[in-house]
Amino acid sequence: MNIPLPPGNILQQMYLKERLRSLKCGEFIEVGCGQGYISKLLLDLGWRGTGYDLNPSVVKKATHLNQAAIDQCQYNVNNEDWFSANQDSKVDLVISCLVLEHLDDFKESCYFNKCRQMLKPGGRMILFVPGSPKHWGIEDEIAGHYRRYTSSDMQQKLEQFNFSQIHLAGLTYPLSNWLLPLSNFLVEKAEQKKLKSTIQQRTQASGDRRVLFKTSFPFLLKLILNEAVMYPFYLLQKSNLNHPYALILYAEAKL
Template sequence: MNNNEIWDVTWEKIEVDGPRPFLEYKMSLLKPFLETDSPKHVLDVGCGDGFFTLKLLNLGYKVDATDVSPEAIKATERRIKRNNAPNINLYNENLLELNPPHKYDVIICLEVLEHIEDDLRVLKLFNSWLKKEGLLILSVPHRQDMWNYTDEIGGHYRRYSKEDLKNKLESAEFKVEDVFDYGFPIIRFFANRLCAPAEKMQKSKINPPKNNFLSRTASTIIQNACKIDTLFINKDHGIDIIAVSKKI
Protein backbone atom coordinates (compact mmCIF):
# COMPACT_ATOMS: atom_id res chain seq x y z
CA MET A 1 0.00 0.00 0.00
CA ASN A 2 1.53 3.35 -1.05
CA ASN A 3 1.23 6.62 0.90
CA ASN A 4 -1.74 7.93 -1.08
CA GLU A 5 -3.61 4.64 -0.62
CA ILE A 6 -2.88 4.66 3.12
CA TRP A 7 -4.34 8.16 3.49
CA ASP A 8 -7.38 7.29 1.34
CA VAL A 9 -8.14 4.25 3.52
CA THR A 10 -7.53 6.31 6.68
CA TRP A 11 -10.02 9.01 5.66
CA GLU A 12 -12.50 6.41 4.41
CA LYS A 13 -12.53 4.58 7.76
CA ILE A 14 -12.33 7.57 10.07
CA GLU A 15 -15.27 8.10 12.38
CA VAL A 16 -16.05 11.75 11.77
CA ASP A 17 -17.32 12.70 15.22
CA GLY A 18 -14.76 10.76 17.24
CA PRO A 19 -12.85 12.69 19.92
CA ARG A 20 -9.64 14.45 18.80
CA PRO A 21 -7.85 15.80 21.90
CA PHE A 22 -4.60 16.79 20.18
CA LEU A 23 -6.44 18.66 17.43
CA GLU A 24 -8.62 20.40 20.01
CA TYR A 25 -5.46 21.56 21.76
CA LYS A 26 -3.96 22.76 18.48
CA MET A 27 -7.16 24.69 17.77
CA SER A 28 -6.82 26.43 21.13
CA LEU A 29 -3.38 27.66 19.98
CA LEU A 30 -4.66 28.76 16.57
CA LYS A 31 -7.86 30.45 17.73
CA PRO A 32 -6.27 33.77 18.86
CA PHE A 33 -4.97 34.27 15.31
CA LEU A 34 -8.32 33.38 13.75
CA GLU A 35 -10.79 35.38 15.81
CA THR A 36 -12.26 38.22 13.78
CA ASP A 37 -15.01 40.81 14.11
CA SER A 38 -16.01 40.66 10.44
CA PRO A 39 -16.68 37.69 8.12
CA LYS A 40 -13.61 36.63 6.17
CA HIS A 41 -12.87 34.14 3.42
CA VAL A 42 -10.45 31.31 4.25
CA LEU A 43 -8.93 28.45 2.27
CA ASP A 44 -8.35 25.28 4.33
CA VAL A 45 -5.50 23.46 2.54
CA GLY A 46 -5.30 19.72 3.15
CA CYS A 47 -8.61 19.63 5.00
CA GLY A 48 -8.46 15.90 5.80
CA ASP A 49 -11.73 14.89 7.46
CA GLY A 50 -12.83 18.51 7.90
CA PHE A 51 -12.08 18.91 11.61
CA PHE A 52 -10.60 22.40 11.21
CA THR A 53 -12.97 23.20 8.33
CA LEU A 54 -15.91 22.93 10.71
CA LYS A 55 -14.08 24.94 13.37
CA LEU A 56 -13.51 27.74 10.85
CA LEU A 57 -17.19 27.71 9.85
CA ASN A 58 -18.17 27.95 13.52
CA LEU A 59 -15.89 31.00 13.88
CA GLY A 60 -17.92 32.74 11.17
CA TYR A 61 -15.58 32.28 8.22
CA LYS A 62 -16.67 31.65 4.67
CA VAL A 63 -14.69 28.51 3.88
CA ASP A 64 -13.23 26.84 0.82
CA ALA A 65 -11.39 23.57 1.47
CA THR A 66 -9.14 21.36 -0.61
CA ASP A 67 -7.51 17.95 -0.33
CA VAL A 68 -5.77 15.67 -2.81
CA SER A 69 -7.57 12.62 -1.36
CA PRO A 70 -11.13 12.01 -2.64
CA GLU A 71 -11.87 10.09 0.57
CA ALA A 72 -10.82 13.12 2.63
CA ILE A 73 -13.28 15.28 0.71
CA LYS A 74 -16.03 12.72 1.37
CA ALA A 75 -15.12 12.69 5.08
CA THR A 76 -15.30 16.50 5.18
CA GLU A 77 -18.70 16.38 3.48
CA ARG A 78 -19.91 13.89 6.12
CA ARG A 79 -18.71 16.11 8.96
CA ILE A 80 -20.31 19.24 7.48
CA LYS A 81 -23.60 17.43 6.83
CA ARG A 82 -23.78 15.81 10.28
CA ASN A 83 -23.22 19.18 11.96
CA ASN A 84 -25.72 21.06 9.79
CA ALA A 85 -22.99 23.52 8.79
CA PRO A 86 -23.37 25.88 5.82
CA ASN A 87 -22.42 24.72 2.36
CA ILE A 88 -18.80 25.25 1.43
CA ASN A 89 -16.70 24.93 -1.71
CA LEU A 90 -14.65 21.72 -1.76
CA TYR A 91 -11.82 21.05 -4.21
CA ASN A 92 -10.40 17.56 -4.74
CA GLU A 93 -7.23 18.69 -6.49
CA ASN A 94 -3.47 18.63 -6.26
CA LEU A 95 -2.26 21.96 -4.87
CA LEU A 96 -0.04 22.60 -7.88
CA GLU A 97 -3.08 22.27 -10.15
CA LEU A 98 -5.51 24.29 -8.03
CA ASN A 99 -6.65 27.59 -9.51
CA PRO A 100 -8.87 29.36 -6.95
CA PRO A 101 -11.52 31.64 -8.47
CA HIS A 102 -10.81 34.42 -5.96
CA LYS A 103 -8.29 35.61 -3.39
CA TYR A 104 -8.49 34.86 0.32
CA ASP A 105 -8.15 36.79 3.57
CA VAL A 106 -6.62 33.73 5.25
CA ILE A 107 -5.02 30.48 4.14
CA ILE A 108 -4.65 27.77 6.77
CA CYS A 109 -2.36 24.86 5.94
CA LEU A 110 -1.84 22.35 8.76
CA GLU A 111 0.52 19.36 8.46
CA VAL A 112 0.68 19.57 4.66
CA LEU A 113 3.89 21.35 3.64
CA GLU A 114 6.08 18.44 4.74
CA HIS A 115 4.30 16.22 2.17
CA ILE A 116 5.37 18.45 -0.74
CA GLU A 117 8.81 18.15 -2.33
CA ASP A 118 8.95 21.73 -3.66
CA ASP A 119 7.57 23.48 -0.59
CA LEU A 120 8.88 26.91 -1.60
CA ARG A 121 6.89 26.76 -4.83
CA VAL A 122 3.73 26.08 -2.82
CA LEU A 123 4.44 28.96 -0.42
CA LYS A 124 4.74 31.28 -3.41
CA LEU A 125 1.40 29.96 -4.70
CA PHE A 126 -0.18 30.70 -1.32
CA ASN A 127 1.14 34.25 -1.54
CA SER A 128 -0.49 34.69 -4.96
CA TRP A 129 -3.84 33.40 -3.63
CA LEU A 130 -3.98 35.85 -0.72
CA LYS A 131 -5.36 39.37 -0.65
CA LYS A 132 -3.01 42.20 0.26
CA GLU A 133 -1.81 41.68 3.84
CA GLY A 134 -3.60 38.32 3.87
CA LEU A 135 -2.65 35.83 6.57
CA LEU A 136 -1.00 32.44 6.14
CA ILE A 137 -1.22 30.06 9.11
CA LEU A 138 0.98 26.97 8.90
CA SER A 139 1.80 24.01 11.08
CA VAL A 140 4.59 21.57 10.26
CA PRO A 141 6.52 18.86 12.13
CA HIS A 142 9.49 20.16 14.12
CA ARG A 143 13.15 19.01 14.19
CA GLN A 144 14.66 16.54 11.77
CA ASP A 145 16.21 14.61 14.66
CA MET A 146 12.67 13.61 15.72
CA TRP A 147 12.13 11.78 12.41
CA ASN A 148 10.28 8.49 13.00
CA TYR A 149 8.05 5.89 11.38
CA THR A 150 5.10 8.28 11.36
CA ASP A 151 7.05 10.52 8.97
CA GLU A 152 7.89 7.56 6.74
CA ILE A 153 4.37 6.14 6.52
CA GLY A 154 2.91 9.64 6.16
CA GLY A 155 5.00 10.39 3.08
CA HIS A 156 6.97 13.30 4.58
CA TYR A 157 9.94 14.83 2.78
CA ARG A 158 11.28 16.63 5.84
CA ARG A 159 10.73 18.08 9.29
CA TYR A 160 11.49 21.77 9.89
CA SER A 161 13.52 23.98 12.14
CA LYS A 162 11.96 27.33 12.99
CA GLU A 163 14.81 29.14 11.23
CA ASP A 164 14.41 27.11 8.04
CA LEU A 165 10.66 27.72 7.95
CA LYS A 166 11.13 31.46 8.55
CA ASN A 167 13.68 31.66 5.73
CA LYS A 168 11.36 29.90 3.29
CA LEU A 169 8.43 32.11 4.22
CA GLU A 170 10.54 35.23 3.71
CA SER A 171 11.75 33.88 0.35
CA ALA A 172 8.08 33.57 -0.64
CA GLU A 173 7.56 37.26 0.30
CA PHE A 174 5.83 36.78 3.63
CA LYS A 175 6.49 38.74 6.79
CA VAL A 176 6.65 36.29 9.69
CA GLU A 177 4.43 37.57 12.52
CA ASP A 178 4.91 34.67 14.92
CA VAL A 179 6.59 31.25 14.93
CA PHE A 180 6.76 28.83 17.85
CA ASP A 181 7.08 25.15 18.61
CA TYR A 182 4.64 23.28 20.83
CA GLY A 183 3.79 19.73 21.91
CA PHE A 184 6.18 18.88 24.74
CA PRO A 185 6.04 16.80 26.86
CA ILE A 186 2.52 15.30 26.56
CA ILE A 187 1.91 15.34 22.78
CA ARG A 188 5.50 14.38 22.04
CA PHE A 189 5.22 11.39 24.40
CA PHE A 190 2.04 10.14 22.74
CA ALA A 191 3.37 10.71 19.21
CA ASN A 192 6.83 9.19 19.67
CA ARG A 193 6.29 6.56 22.35
CA LEU A 194 2.79 5.31 21.55
CA CYS A 195 1.51 6.32 18.08
CA ALA A 196 4.69 5.76 16.03
CA PRO A 197 5.41 2.27 17.46
CA ALA A 198 1.74 1.25 17.03
CA GLU A 199 1.72 2.41 13.40
CA LYS A 200 4.98 0.58 12.75
CA MET A 201 3.53 -2.61 14.21
CA GLN A 202 0.46 -2.48 11.97
CA LYS A 203 2.44 -1.02 9.04
CA SER A 204 -0.13 1.69 8.33
CA LYS A 205 -1.59 4.98 9.53
CA ILE A 206 -5.10 3.58 9.89
CA ASN A 207 -6.07 4.38 13.46
CA PRO A 208 -9.44 6.14 13.37
CA PRO A 209 -10.75 7.49 16.68
CA LYS A 210 -13.70 5.70 18.23
CA ASN A 211 -16.72 7.62 19.51
CA ASN A 212 -17.75 5.78 22.67
CA PHE A 213 -17.86 6.61 26.37
CA LEU A 214 -14.39 5.25 27.10
CA SER A 215 -12.82 7.15 24.18
CA ARG A 216 -14.60 10.39 25.09
CA THR A 217 -13.50 10.09 28.73
CA ALA A 218 -9.90 9.36 27.75
CA SER A 219 -10.02 12.27 25.29
CA THR A 220 -11.11 14.70 28.02
CA ILE A 221 -8.27 13.55 30.27
CA ILE A 222 -5.68 13.81 27.48
CA GLN A 223 -6.95 17.22 26.37
CA ASN A 224 -6.60 18.56 29.91
CA ALA A 225 -3.14 16.98 30.20
CA CYS A 226 -2.10 18.83 27.03
CA LYS A 227 -2.38 22.08 28.95
CA ILE A 228 0.93 21.11 30.55
CA ASP A 229 2.51 21.57 27.11
CA THR A 230 1.58 25.26 27.21
CA LEU A 231 4.26 25.75 29.86
CA PHE A 232 6.91 24.61 27.38
CA ILE A 233 5.84 26.48 24.22
CA ASN A 234 8.81 27.72 22.19
CA LYS A 235 11.41 25.91 24.30
CA ASP A 236 12.58 24.01 21.17
CA HIS A 237 11.36 20.66 22.51
CA GLY A 238 7.94 20.68 20.80
CA ILE A 239 7.00 18.16 18.14
CA ASP A 240 5.28 20.75 15.90
CA ILE A 241 5.76 24.33 14.71
CA ILE A 242 3.04 26.93 14.14
CA ALA A 243 3.91 29.92 11.96
CA VAL A 244 1.73 32.95 11.26
CA SER A 245 2.78 35.17 8.36
CA LYS A 246 1.40 38.12 6.45
CA LYS A 247 1.62 38.69 2.71
CA ILE A 248 3.97 41.60 2.02
Protein backbone atom coordinates (compact mmCIF):
# COMPACT_ATOMS: atom_id res chain seq x y z
CA MET A 1 0.00 0.00 0.00
CA ASN A 2 1.27 3.46 -0.92
CA ILE A 3 1.09 5.00 2.55
CA PRO A 4 1.40 8.75 3.22
CA LEU A 5 4.87 10.00 4.05
CA PRO A 6 5.63 12.92 6.38
CA PRO A 7 5.78 16.29 4.57
CA GLY A 8 9.51 16.72 5.20
CA ASN A 9 10.25 13.31 3.68
CA ILE A 10 8.24 14.20 0.59
CA LEU A 11 10.21 17.42 0.12
CA GLN A 12 13.52 15.60 0.57
CA GLN A 13 12.60 12.93 -1.96
CA MET A 14 11.43 15.51 -4.48
CA TYR A 15 14.80 17.25 -4.20
CA LEU A 16 16.72 13.98 -4.46
CA LYS A 17 14.86 13.02 -7.64
CA GLU A 18 15.77 16.36 -9.17
CA ARG A 19 19.45 15.87 -8.32
CA LEU A 20 19.50 12.27 -9.58
CA ARG A 21 18.19 13.26 -13.01
CA SER A 22 21.68 14.51 -13.89
CA LEU A 23 23.34 11.19 -12.98
CA LYS A 24 23.70 8.09 -15.08
CA CYS A 25 22.03 5.11 -13.40
CA GLY A 26 24.34 2.51 -11.90
CA GLU A 27 24.96 0.53 -8.71
CA PHE A 28 24.16 1.98 -5.28
CA ILE A 29 24.48 1.17 -1.61
CA GLU A 30 22.00 2.65 0.85
CA VAL A 31 23.33 2.69 4.40
CA GLY A 32 20.55 2.56 6.97
CA CYS A 33 17.85 1.91 4.40
CA GLY A 34 15.04 1.85 6.97
CA GLN A 35 11.73 0.91 5.37
CA GLY A 36 13.23 1.18 1.89
CA TYR A 37 11.70 4.36 0.47
CA ILE A 38 14.96 5.91 -0.77
CA SER A 39 16.02 2.58 -2.26
CA LYS A 40 12.66 2.37 -4.04
CA LEU A 41 13.10 5.88 -5.43
CA LEU A 42 16.47 4.85 -6.88
CA LEU A 43 15.16 1.55 -8.21
CA ASP A 44 12.22 3.27 -9.90
CA LEU A 45 14.71 5.55 -11.67
CA GLY A 46 16.61 2.56 -13.05
CA TRP A 47 19.34 2.05 -10.45
CA ARG A 48 20.17 -1.31 -8.89
CA GLY A 49 21.75 -1.87 -5.51
CA THR A 50 21.86 -3.03 -1.92
CA GLY A 51 20.38 -1.74 1.32
CA TYR A 52 21.76 -2.28 4.81
CA ASP A 53 19.99 -1.82 8.14
CA LEU A 54 20.52 -3.07 11.68
CA ASN A 55 16.81 -3.31 12.53
CA PRO A 56 15.25 -6.61 11.38
CA SER A 57 11.70 -5.24 11.46
CA VAL A 58 12.46 -2.46 8.97
CA VAL A 59 14.46 -4.84 6.78
CA LYS A 60 11.27 -6.89 6.43
CA LYS A 61 9.38 -3.75 5.40
CA ALA A 62 12.08 -2.72 2.93
CA THR A 63 11.99 -6.23 1.48
CA HIS A 64 8.21 -6.09 1.06
CA LEU A 65 8.27 -2.61 -0.48
CA ASN A 66 10.95 -3.58 -3.00
CA GLN A 67 9.99 -7.22 -3.61
CA ALA A 68 9.56 -6.72 -7.36
CA ALA A 69 13.13 -5.41 -7.70
CA ILE A 70 14.42 -8.23 -5.50
CA ASP A 71 12.65 -10.80 -7.69
CA GLN A 72 14.32 -9.24 -10.74
CA CYS A 73 17.76 -9.38 -9.04
CA GLN A 74 17.97 -5.58 -9.09
CA TYR A 75 18.06 -5.17 -5.31
CA ASN A 76 18.84 -6.95 -2.08
CA VAL A 77 18.53 -5.80 1.51
CA ASN A 78 20.71 -7.05 4.33
CA ASN A 79 20.10 -7.06 8.07
CA GLU A 80 23.72 -6.40 8.97
CA ASP A 81 26.20 -3.70 9.87
CA TRP A 82 27.51 -2.07 6.70
CA PHE A 83 30.87 -1.42 8.34
CA SER A 84 31.56 -5.15 8.65
CA ALA A 85 29.72 -6.25 5.51
CA ASN A 86 31.74 -8.15 2.92
CA GLN A 87 30.86 -6.54 -0.41
CA ASP A 88 33.67 -6.76 -2.90
CA SER A 89 32.30 -4.82 -5.87
CA LYS A 90 32.58 -1.04 -5.90
CA VAL A 91 29.52 1.09 -6.62
CA ASP A 92 28.61 4.37 -8.28
CA LEU A 93 26.71 5.82 -5.34
CA VAL A 94 26.65 5.49 -1.56
CA ILE A 95 23.63 7.20 -0.04
CA SER A 96 22.28 7.55 3.48
CA CYS A 97 19.34 9.45 4.89
CA LEU A 98 19.58 10.54 8.54
CA VAL A 99 22.29 8.06 9.47
CA LEU A 100 25.53 9.99 10.01
CA GLU A 101 24.22 11.82 13.09
CA HIS A 102 23.75 8.43 14.82
CA LEU A 103 27.49 7.68 14.66
CA ASP A 104 30.00 8.73 17.29
CA ASP A 105 33.09 10.58 16.09
CA PHE A 106 35.09 7.41 15.45
CA LYS A 107 32.28 5.70 13.52
CA GLU A 108 31.64 8.91 11.59
CA SER A 109 35.26 8.80 10.40
CA CYS A 110 34.83 5.12 9.54
CA TYR A 111 31.78 6.02 7.45
CA PHE A 112 33.67 8.45 5.22
CA ASN A 113 36.60 6.05 4.88
CA LYS A 114 34.30 3.15 3.99
CA CYS A 115 32.62 5.33 1.35
CA ARG A 116 36.01 6.01 -0.18
CA GLN A 117 36.73 2.27 -0.14
CA MET A 118 33.41 1.29 -1.78
CA LEU A 119 33.05 4.00 -4.44
CA LYS A 120 34.31 3.70 -7.97
CA PRO A 121 36.60 6.51 -9.19
CA GLY A 122 34.34 9.52 -9.65
CA GLY A 123 31.58 7.85 -7.63
CA ARG A 124 29.11 9.93 -5.64
CA MET A 125 28.29 10.11 -1.96
CA ILE A 126 24.94 11.62 -0.97
CA LEU A 127 24.09 12.44 2.63
CA PHE A 128 20.96 13.73 4.32
CA VAL A 129 21.72 14.87 7.88
CA PRO A 130 19.97 17.06 10.47
CA GLY A 131 20.85 20.73 10.04
CA SER A 132 20.75 23.81 12.27
CA PRO A 133 22.32 22.88 15.64
CA LYS A 134 20.27 25.76 17.08
CA HIS A 135 17.25 23.46 16.76
CA TRP A 136 18.63 20.56 18.79
CA GLY A 137 15.69 19.15 20.73
CA ILE A 138 13.69 16.25 22.11
CA GLU A 139 13.62 14.33 18.82
CA ASP A 140 17.42 14.36 18.59
CA GLU A 141 17.60 12.88 22.08
CA ILE A 142 14.94 10.25 21.43
CA ALA A 143 16.34 9.22 18.04
CA GLY A 144 19.86 8.76 19.43
CA HIS A 145 21.64 11.61 17.65
CA TYR A 146 25.16 12.76 18.46
CA ARG A 147 25.01 16.03 16.52
CA ARG A 148 23.33 18.31 14.00
CA TYR A 149 25.42 19.82 11.18
CA THR A 150 26.03 23.24 9.70
CA SER A 151 27.12 23.70 6.09
CA SER A 152 30.61 24.62 7.29
CA ASP A 153 30.74 21.44 9.42
CA MET A 154 29.97 19.36 6.35
CA GLN A 155 32.41 21.25 4.15
CA GLN A 156 35.17 20.56 6.67
CA LYS A 157 34.28 16.86 6.82
CA LEU A 158 34.36 16.51 3.04
CA GLU A 159 37.74 18.25 2.87
CA GLN A 160 39.12 16.16 5.74
CA PHE A 161 38.33 12.91 3.92
CA ASN A 162 39.35 14.18 0.48
CA PHE A 163 35.93 14.35 -1.14
CA SER A 164 35.21 16.98 -3.77
CA GLN A 165 32.10 18.89 -2.81
CA ILE A 166 29.50 19.06 -5.56
CA HIS A 167 26.45 20.49 -3.82
CA LEU A 168 25.25 21.50 -0.36
CA ALA A 169 21.68 22.58 0.34
CA GLY A 170 19.38 23.15 3.28
CA LEU A 171 16.06 21.36 2.85
CA THR A 172 12.48 21.46 4.19
CA TYR A 173 12.66 25.14 5.19
CA PRO A 174 10.30 26.77 6.07
CA LEU A 175 7.61 24.07 6.31
CA SER A 176 9.42 21.82 8.81
CA ASN A 177 10.27 24.85 10.95
CA TRP A 178 6.61 25.88 11.04
CA LEU A 179 5.64 22.35 12.09
CA LEU A 180 8.47 21.91 14.61
CA PRO A 181 6.57 22.91 17.79
CA LEU A 182 3.79 20.44 16.96
CA SER A 183 6.37 17.81 16.03
CA ASN A 184 8.19 18.20 19.35
CA PHE A 185 4.90 17.96 21.26
CA LEU A 186 3.88 14.76 19.47
CA VAL A 187 7.31 13.16 19.88
CA GLU A 188 7.56 13.97 23.58
CA LYS A 189 4.05 12.69 24.24
CA ALA A 190 4.54 9.42 22.33
CA GLU A 191 8.19 8.54 22.85
CA GLN A 192 9.58 10.11 26.01
CA LYS A 193 10.03 6.68 27.62
CA LYS A 194 12.67 5.91 24.99
CA LEU A 195 15.04 8.28 26.80
CA LYS A 196 15.57 5.48 29.32
CA SER A 197 17.09 3.31 26.56
CA THR A 198 20.74 3.40 25.57
CA ILE A 199 21.73 5.60 22.64
CA GLN A 200 22.45 2.43 20.63
CA GLN A 201 18.92 1.13 21.29
CA ARG A 202 17.41 4.48 20.34
CA THR A 203 19.43 4.49 17.12
CA GLN A 204 18.33 0.98 16.15
CA ALA A 205 14.67 1.86 16.80
CA SER A 206 14.82 5.17 14.94
CA GLY A 207 14.02 3.67 11.54
CA ASP A 208 10.70 2.22 12.67
CA ARG A 209 9.04 4.93 14.76
CA ARG A 210 5.26 5.16 15.05
CA VAL A 211 4.18 8.64 16.11
CA LEU A 212 0.71 9.49 14.82
CA PHE A 213 0.70 12.63 12.67
CA LYS A 214 4.51 12.77 12.87
CA THR A 215 5.87 9.56 11.33
CA SER A 216 2.60 7.80 10.49
CA PHE A 217 -0.63 9.14 9.05
CA PRO A 218 -4.14 7.88 8.24
CA PHE A 219 -4.30 6.73 4.63
CA LEU A 220 -6.85 9.43 3.73
CA LEU A 221 -4.18 12.08 4.33
CA LYS A 222 -2.58 10.85 1.10
CA LEU A 223 -4.98 13.38 -0.44
CA ILE A 224 -2.75 16.19 0.86
CA LEU A 225 0.52 14.38 1.62
CA ASN A 226 1.63 14.01 -1.98
CA GLU A 227 4.01 15.75 -4.36
CA ALA A 228 1.31 17.70 -6.20
CA VAL A 229 -0.06 19.36 -3.07
CA MET A 230 3.44 19.80 -1.61
CA TYR A 231 4.78 21.49 -4.74
CA PRO A 232 4.34 25.09 -3.46
CA PHE A 233 6.36 24.13 -0.38
CA TYR A 234 8.94 22.54 -2.67
CA LEU A 235 9.31 25.90 -4.43
CA LEU A 236 9.67 27.60 -1.04
CA GLN A 237 12.31 25.02 -0.14
CA LYS A 238 14.24 25.73 -3.35
CA SER A 239 14.20 29.46 -2.67
CA ASN A 240 15.76 28.88 0.77
CA LEU A 241 18.48 26.32 0.06
CA ASN A 242 21.10 28.41 1.87
CA HIS A 243 19.02 29.18 4.94
CA PRO A 244 21.03 28.45 8.12
CA TYR A 245 17.93 27.24 9.97
CA ALA A 246 16.98 24.55 7.45
CA LEU A 247 16.40 21.39 9.48
CA ILE A 248 17.84 19.00 6.89
CA LEU A 249 21.21 19.37 5.16
CA TYR A 250 21.79 17.70 1.79
CA ALA A 251 25.40 16.99 0.82
CA GLU A 252 26.63 15.58 -2.47
CA ALA A 253 30.30 14.87 -3.12
CA LYS A 254 32.54 12.69 -5.27
CA LEU A 255 35.94 11.07 -5.16
